[in-house]
């Protein structure tokens with residue numbers, strides 16, 4: 001089953017477009033897990049247990065796993081999410097010359113989708129696009145303040161670079177496996193990109209800790225996915241720290257059940273909030 005078909009089914013079954021970001025910052029893993037064999041995996045497993053009912057997808061960011069133990073923790077996490085039938089989108093923002101991207105694309109043997117960087121152009125993305133049925137989310141207009149430095153630059157045609165990226169992604173989307181990353185912190189651009197490419201699902205990060213606009217994320221992030229039986233629009237609104245570290249603000253952050261219960265509550269709250277605008 002293609003990534004977006006599977007995502008459509010998942011969204012329909014959970015009634016949720018929430019992507020739960022798995023960014024287990026080692027400095028924020030609670031003390032009570034410090035002695036676990038792989039603390040990041042121990043943390044993620046409990047987060048998955050607490051949130052999977054409300055998760056359309058899990059989005060681990062590769063930056064939090066790029067060491068030997070980290071990669072093991074990531075493999076365990078992905079396998080566990082698969083056991084709960086939740087798709088996994090690896091936020092890796094990869095791409096390079098074709099020969100190197102072929103190696104990067106190997107990760108799609110065991111994750112369902114990936115974020116990629118379009119800066120090096122089509123051939124740098126081809127090995128990802130060649131992986132049939134895997135989701136490929138192209139960075140378009142990112143949520144960080146410096147996203148405007150390059151992405152808003154006007155080309156000779158007068159269009160900003162991020163709009164050209166959206167148009168190219170539409171061309172690259174011949175098989176229906178391409179999505180776009182557009183931040184919830186840039187609502188005007190979010191609306192503009194949606195107008196330009198009505199049929200591409202977005203991953204919208206920046207809700208929660210970055211203070212992005214959750215309502216706009218839903219309004220513009222979703223797109224009808226014609227290749228699925230599920231009667232839902234497809235797209236993802238991601239929150240990472242706002243969900244996984246919600247336990248830090250709970251009444252008993254040292255208590256495991258209370259800590260992870262807060263993550264489950266945060267995911268459920270976000271799901272309900274987004275659903276009010278779907």
Ligand SMILES: O=c1ccn([C@@H]2O[C@H](COP(=O)(O)O)[C@@H](O)[C@H]2O)c(=O)[nH]1
Pocket residue numbers: 021023061091141142143144181182183205206207208209210238239240241242
């Ligand atoms: O434009 C982008 C692209 C990716 N991200 C990533 O999403 C999460 C957001 O984390 P929060 O804790 O919810 O802020 C994180 O992995 C980012 O690297 C993004 O924020 N913006």
